[in-house]
Amino acid sequence: xxxxxxxxxxxxxxxxxxxxxxxxxxxxxxxxxxxxxxxxxxxxxxxxxxxxxxxxxxxxxxxxxxxxxxxxxxxxxxxxxxxxxxxxxxxxxxxxxxxxxxxxxxxxxxxxxxxxxxxxxxxxxxxxxxxxxxxxxxxxxxxxxxx
Amino acid sequence: xxxxxxxxxxxxxxxxxxxxxxxxxxxxxxxxxxxxxxxxxxxxxxxxxxxxxxxxxxxxxxxxxxxxxxxxxxxxxxxxxxxxxxxxxxxxxxxxxxxxxxxxxxxxxxxxxxxxxxxxxxxxxxxxxxxxxxxxxxxxxxxxxxxxxxxxxxxxxxxxxxxxxxxxxxxxxxxxxxxxxxxxxxxxxxxxxxxxxxxxxxxxxxxxxxxxxxxxxxxxxxxxxxxxxxxxxxxxxxxxxxxxxxxxxxxxxxxxxxxxxxxxxxxxxxxxxxxxxxxxxxxxxxxxxxxxxxxxxxxxxxxxxxxxxxxxxxxxxxxxxxxxxxxxxxxxxxxxxxxxxxxxxxxxxxxxxxxxxxxxxxxxxxxxxxxxxxxxxxxxxxxxxxxxxxxxxxxxxxxxxxxxxxxxxxxxxxxxxxxxxxxxxxxxxxxxxxxxxxxxxxxxxxxxxxxxxxxxxxxxxxxxxxxxxxxxxxxxxxxxxxxxxxxxxxxxxxxxxxxxxxxx
Numbered sequence: 001x002x003x004x005x006x007x008x009x010x011x012x013x014x015x016x017x018x019x020x021x022x023x024x025x026x027x028x029x030x031x032x033x034x035x036x037x038x039x040x041x042x043x044x045x046x047x048x049x050x051x052x053x054x055x056x057x058x059x060x061x062x063x064x065x066x067x068x069x070x071x072x073x074x075x076x077x078x079x080x081x082x083x084x085x086x087x088x089x090x091x092x093x094x095x096x097x098x099x100x101x102x103x104x105x106x107x108x109x110x111x112x113x114x115x116x117x118x119x120x121x122x123x124x125x126x127x128x129x130x131x132x133x134x135x136x137x138x139x140x141x142x143x144x145x146x147x
Numbered sequence: 148x149x150x151x152x153x154x155x156x157x158x159x160x161x162x163x164x165x166x167x168x169x170x171x172x173x174x175x176x177x178x179x180x181x182x183x184x185x186x187x188x189x190x191x192x193x194x195x196x197x198x199x200x201x202x203x204x205x206x207x208x209x210x211x212x213x214x215x216x217x218x219x220x221x222x223x224x225x226x227x228x229x230x231x232x233x234x235x236x237x238x239x240x241x242x243x244x245x246x247x248x249x250x251x252x253x254x255x256x257x258x259x260x261x262x263x264x265x266x267x268x269x270x271x272x273x274x275x276x277x278x279x280x281x282x283x284x285x286x287x288x289x290x291x292x293x294x295x296x297x298x299x300x301x302x303x304x305x306x307x308x309x310x311x312x313x314x315x316x317x318x319x320x321x322x323x324x325x326x327x328x329x330x331x332x333x334x335x336x337x338x339x340x341x342x343x344x345x346x347x348x349x350x351x352x353x354x355x356x357x358x359x360x361x362x363x364x365x366x367x368x369x370x371x372x373x374x375x376x377x378x379x380x381x382x383x384x385x386x387x388x389x390x391x392x393x394x395x396x397x398x399x400x401x402x403x404x405x406x407x408x409x410x411x412x413x414x415x416x417x418x419x420x421x422x423x424x425x426x427x428x429x430x431x432x433x434x435x436x437x438x439x440x441x442x443x444x445x446x447x448x449x450x451x452x453x454x455x456x457x458x459x460x461x462x463x464x465x466x467x468x469x470x471x472x473x474x475x476x477x478x479x480x481x482x483x484x485x486x487x488x489x490x491x492x493x494x495x496x497x498x499x500x501x502x503x504x505x506x507x508x509x510x511x512x513x514x515x516x517x518x519x520x521x522x523x524x525x526x527x528x529x530x531x532x533x534x535x536x537x538x539x540x541x542x543x544x545x546x547x548x549x550x551x552x553x554x555x556x557x558x559x560x561x562x563x564x565x566x567x568x569x570x571x572x573x574x575x576x577x578x579x580x581x582x583x584x585x586x587x588x589x590x591x592x593x594x595x596x597x598x599x600x601x602x603x604x605x606x607x608x609x610x611x612x613x614x615x616x617x618x619x620x621x622x623x624x625x626x627x628x629x630x631x632x633x634x635x636x637x638x639x640x641x642x643x644x645x646x647x648x649x650x651x
Contacts, residue, residue: 010315017325028332029335033608034604034608041328041600042325048321049321052314052321055314056314056318079366083545083565084563086562087560087562099546099550103543107538110370121539129546133550139553
């Protein structure tokens with residue numbers, strides 16, 4: 001049974017990234033010692049990262065501290081979705097709408113937020129953002145939906 | 148140029164109306180950010196970085212520096228009034244500062260924090276002005292091998308002094324270096340790790356990385372917890388701000404000692420403002436005639452750490468300005484800002500951009516003075532800002548991040564990059580991998596590779612060049628020694644715990 005799950009996971013993550021980068025770096029060319037190719041530094045780094053990951057894993061496997069990793073999926077997914085939607089919608093829906101949507105959606109990251117408060121907050125933030133970034137600072141984005 | 152010539156050049160730059168206004172804006176924004184718990188200076192600087200693109204580099208740096216030391220100051224206000232450290236560096240201030248506030252001495256605590264910070268800021272500024280020229284002259288003689296070794300030392304020193312697991316911190320630095328590889332290789336023009344995405348041809352955008360790791364990830368992580376009820380202490384009845392003779396006498400030696408400790412620890416990579424405030428509190432407690440007063444509202448417990456964190460905030464600029472080495476995440480942001488403005492960070496900045504260098508330094512002193520003059524009357528405003536609950540604050544933070552990162556190059560791709568780094572940053576946080584070393588590696592990665600290749604070209608492919616050049620050898624030996632010193636007690640401790648397990 002692994003006690004220190006958190007650090008084992010961290011170690012394996014570094015190993016995974018290291019191996020991935022090392023494999024990819026093979027294609028970039030080694031060059032000569034005096035004129036290093038673009039593949040050398042990535043290979044050095046990824047080898048080092050893999051070794052460090054292994055070391056972290058080994059140390060963690062022998063460690064008896066009990067840890068575990070629990071992600072809070074709700075805020076993680078809601079916030080990511082809200083930001084991605086902002087990116088997708090910006091050019092077609094305009095700044096005012098996507099800001100308001102970002103505020104309203106992100107407020108679902110925690111249970112039990114007052115929906116009326118969300119809407120009011122969304123309108124206020126969207127109005128301020130539109131005034132500051134589009135009207136005052138001249139950010140080149142549409143303000144309103146364009147079809 | 149002499150010391151005084153340099154300073155007068157600096158003041159002539161910093162005192163222009165334009166720069167003065169941005170210095171004021173920076174300190175004001177910084178204080179506001181510092182007052183609000185859950186929004187750090189790194190996240191703020193990354194949010195405001197796009198706004199500085201249109202400014203000239205000197206003004207941009209003056210603004211960003213103002214945010215940094217303003218945030219230190221604002222953090223102490225929150226610590227004293229609500230027992231919540233607004234910034235990590237003010238954790239210790241909360242201990243005695245909040246007790247003073249509960250005893251109706253909030254004004255005295257705030258006053259001591261302000262005056263201590265100002266004194267420390269003044270000393271810190273003078274130290275930079277005195278030592279920076281010598282250090283950059285020394286570094287100007289460095290060739291590629293020395294530079295490479297210096298960066299190795301800087302990165303190692305930064306993680307050794309940071310808290311948490313050493314192995315993980317080094318792995319995070321390396322991960323940062325790897326991320327720095329993405330994009331077009333400068334030497335060969337080869338595309339690396341772009342996966343055919345044109346948005347990655349110029350590398351991963353620095354602002355998107357920083358905002359994701361420090362802004363978005365923080366928000367997600369803060370949302371795990373419910374809003375803490377914040378009981379604000381009233382300011383007390385006395386009208387003006389003043390210190391009694393007894394308070395002043397108790398506080399000033401602590402402030403002087405704190406300034407000394409903070410200034411020294413601030414220069415060290417990884418130290419910044421945080422280490423100094425802890426060290427100063429320990430010292431004050433140890434040398435006090437009656438250590439039991441600490442934790443119950445000892446004025447020295449506010450004066451010392453507050454001076455220390457401000458002194459450290461100032462002197463952490465020294466390695467950044469003279470060597471181009473970031474000693475903490477905020478300094479990594481400053482280097483990012485310089486690069487965005489096409490200024491290659493390093494020892495040549497002082498000679499090639501003297502107005503930027505000395506103007507920035509002079510502005511720090513002016514900024515510190517502004518903090519004292521403006522913030523004591525504004526305490527009421529900060530207190531009312533503390534009443535904004537997080538549930539109304541975080542959507543606004545997200546909006547600022549999203550618009551800010553978009554405005555870097557008017558491209559929605561950066562919003563996605565930022566989101567990915569936000570998710571990654573949150574997962575890393577859960578795995579207890581600190582994001583700050585990653586940012587340091589990310590900033591230094593391209594420069595390290597460049598110097599490695601150049602050194603090998605000059606030595607015709609002989610890797611021994613790093614050990615045969617005396618300066619390079621010394622730098623590498625110091626780095627190795629740091630690692631050994633930190634690894635040995637850790638190893639011993641882990642072994643000790645293992646033995647205990649077996650015995651029981």
